[in-house]
Amino acid sequence: MPKSARGEEPLLPKGFKRLTPLVADWVLADSRARLEKRLTTPPAEIRAFYDQMLGFAPKALAYLAQRQLGELDAAEERLLKLLLSLAEMGPAVEWYGTGEYPDGFDARRFRLIEQMPDNAPQGVSA
Amino acid sequence: MNAKEKITAPTFAARYPELGTGPVSTDAYCDPAFYDRELAAIFKRTWLCVGRVEQAPKAGDFFQKALPTFGYSVIVARARDQQLRAFYNVCQHRGNHVELRQRGHCVGFTCPFHGWTYGLDGKLVGVPDAGGFFDLDKGKLGLRQLALDVWEGFIFVNMDEKPSQTLEEAMGEQGRDLVGYPFASGQAVFEYEGTINCNWKSMIDSFCETYHVPVLHRHSVKDTLAGPDNPYGRLIDCRLKGPHRTQSVWGNMAYTPNPVQGLAWQNAPGPAVTSGVVDASVTLPKGLNETRAKHWSLDVTVFFPNWIIVMGSGMYFTHQMWPLAANKVVWQMRGFLRPASNAAQRFGQENSMVELRDAVLEDCNTLERIQTAQDEGLITEMVYHDHEIALRHQYQVVKQWVEDFEQSNKKKGKGAR
Numbered sequence: 001m002p003k004s005a006r007g008e009e010p011l012l013p014k015g016f017k018r019l020t021p022l023v024a025d026w027v028l029a030d031s032r033a034r035l036e037k038r039l040t041t042p043p044a045e046i047r048a049f050y051d052q053m054l055g056f057a058p059k060a061l062a063y064l065a066q067r068q069l070g071e072l073d074a075a076e077e078r079l080l081k082l083l084l085s086l087a088e089m090g091p092a093v094e095w096y097g098t099g100e101y102p103d104g105f106d107a108r109r110f111r112l113i114e115q116m117p118d119n120a121p122q123g124v125s126a
Numbered sequence: 127m128n129a130k131e132k133i134t135a136p137t138f139a140a141r142y143p144e145l146g147t148g149p150v151s152t153d154a155y156c157d158p159a160f161y162d163r164e165l166a167a168i169f170k171r172t173w174l175c176v177g178r179v180e181q182a183p184k185a186g187d188f189f190q191k192a193l194p195t196f197g198y199s200v201i202v203a204r205a206r207d208q209q210l211r212a213f214y215n216v217c218q219h220r221g222n223h224v225e226l227r228q229r230g231h232c233v234g235f236t237c238p239f240h241g242w243t244y245g246l247d248g249k250l251v252g253v254p255d256a257g258g259f260f261d262l263d264k265g266k267l268g269l270r271q272l273a274l275d276v277w278e279g280f281i282f283v284n285m286d287e288k289p290s291q292t293l294e295e296a297m298g299e300q301g302r303d304l305v306g307y308p309f310a311s312g313q314a315v316f317e318y319e320g321t322i323n324c325n326w327k328s329m330i331d332s333f334c335e336t337y338h339v340p341v342l343h344r345h346s347v348k349d350t351l352a353g354p355d356n357p358y359g360r361l362i363d364c365r366l367k368g369p370h371r372t373q374s375v376w377g378n379m380a381y382t383p384n385p386v387q388g389l390a391w392q393n394a395p396g397p398a399v400t401s402g403v404v405d406a407s408v409t410l411p412k413g414l415n416e417t418r419a420k421h422w423s424l425d426v427t428v429f430f431p432n433w434i435i436v437m438g439s440g441m442y443f444t445h446q447m448w449p450l451a452a453n454k455v456v457w458q459m460r461g462f463l464r465p466a467s468n469a470a471q472r473f474g475q476e477n478s479m480v481e482l483r484d485a486v487l488e489d490c491n492t493l494e495r496i497q498t499a500q501d502e503g504l505i506t507e508m509v510y511h512d513h514e515i516a517l518r519h520q521y522q523v524v525k526q527w528v529e530d531f532e533q534s535n536k537k538k539g540k541g542a543r
Contacts, residue, residue, distance in 0.1 A: 031316070031476065031479070034476075035480075050386070054385055054386065057386070057389055058389065061389060061392075061393045061470040061473060062470070063470075064468065064469040064470040064472075064473075065393065065468045065469070065470040065471075066468070067468060067469040067470075068468060068469060069466055069468075069469050069472060072469060076469070080469055080472060080473075083470075083472075083473045084472065084473060084476045086386060086473075087386065087390060087473050087474075087476035087477040087480055088476065088480050089386075090384070090385075090386030090387060090390070090477060090480070091346070091386075091387075091477075091480055091481055091484050093386075094384035094385070094386060094387060095345045095346045095384075095484065096345055101484070101487050101488070102345060102488075103488070103491050103492075104491070105487050105488070105490040105491045107483075107487055109320050109321070109322075109490075110318045110319070110320040110483060110486075110487065111318065111319050111320065112316065112317070112318055113317050113318065113319045113458075114315060114316055114317040114460075115316050116314050116315070116316050116463075116472070116475060116476075116479070118472065119469070119472070122313060122314050122465035122466050123313050123465050
């Protein structure tokens with residue numbers, strides 16, 4: 001793991017430093033946590049996250065396209081998790097313009113009883 | 127798609143005149159007595175999907191599947207002889223569960239009550255202090271087994287001790303027409319579950335007509351599954367095959383994705399079902415996009431009674447309905463995505479999952495309102511569009527199935543229940 005000038009491990013891979021302020025709020029445990037974040041975050045904050053992430057997303061995806069799940073270091077995993085939060089917030093902005101569902105069926109009434117791990121090898125296609 | 131390919135309107139009522147065109151009663155959707163008849167005639171004697179072979183690939187592997195309709199769960203286990211078997215998770219001593227884990231690998235099952243042990247083949251192998259029992263016949267006290275069979279890697283069970291049809295017979299032409307689809311490639315799996323206050327058939331209905339897409343789903347999939355060339359969300363095709371049915375759903379190939387959605391589609395292990403992109407490397411089975419329409423997005427196939435597969439060329443997902451009452455259902459949606467070949471594709475997978483969930487959430491308030499209106503007698507008949515023929519078909523199939531079962535019981539001199 002490369003160290004910064006001050007000897008601290010960077011939170012994100014090189015080239016993504018400007019996303020560092022997002023790490024504390026938007027690197028989340030799993031898919032369940034991301035939905036909860038969407039449901040509890042004011043629309044303007046979701047929009048701000050969306051706008052900041054979207055500019056970096058093509059570059060971040062190109063970076064991660066060279067990496068394999070299960071082999072990411074901690075900084076790379078954070079970058080992936082920021083993208084996964086963007087995947088959850090995308091429809092909130094692009095479909096609804098808010099974190100809430102119009103005609104509000106409570107999203108918590110759907111339980112995600114099995115989820116895809118964020119960063120684990122997924123085997124090969126049959 | 128260009129204007130010349132503009133969708134035509136096959137007249138399904140003309141293709142299936144036996145279904146009629148008149149209003150359809152809501153009775154089967156809200157009558158508790160009819161619900162009891164459905165359980166006896168349908169759910170206790172049809173093949174019900176409980177999982178896939180990949181969930182228990184090796185000898186010693188097992189998983190549990192809860193059957194909310196019945197309140198109990200079954201264990202599916204692969205024994206040393208490589209055979210898959212299904213058992214009620216019920217100890218034959220006093221009725222406790224013999225396995226508490228949802229999945230795992232073991233040499234057998236030990237009841238956590240008094241320690242009775244069973245082999246992976248269900249045979250009773252150990253009884254602590256067996257000498258204290260009277261005339262204990264271990265050979266008769268194995269785990270109660272259910273009929274099990276496999277179709278295209280999907281494991282089905284049947285509670286009828288002597289099923290009236292084999293699984294192959296039950297899947298019939300609809301099953302044969304989907305053989306060869308790469309179901310096993312869906313190794314990245316997620317599952318949602320929800321309890322919705324509506325009839326189980328209403329929830330199936332909501333996935334079987336796209337007339338509602340431009341309106342109810344106006345925020346989400348309106349411009350992908352409908353669009354300027356198909357403003358009313360007409361189906362490409364609907365085929366009824368015995369008690370099963372398939373809808374081929376139109377896709378707007380001129381659609382420009384939203385920014386995040388577009389990145390997700392570019393970074394996905396296979397085309398999203400709403401992307402209008404067909405993976406040319408996949409040989410579609412005969413029964414998928416059967417008319418070979420160019421502007422196709424996905425097929426919705428309903429296998430009677432309670433299992434739906436929604437298939438595109440690059441991913442698929444299933445819905446399963448487990449009724450709890452005439453006006454309550456447990457719905458399960460299981461997504462099967464291709465494995466990510468790099469870390470960026472995990473982003474596409476997540477977005478596919480989220481979009482699916484969001485689109486289904488849009489259906490649910492409506493379903494509960496419909497149920498209230500039916501329960502309160504505020505609507506007693508439904509007037510169906512030609513492209514809602516699947517709803518008409520489901521109603522008639524269910525009614526017929528119940529009546530046939532009761533008639534056959536009468537002939538045998540038994541009660542209807």
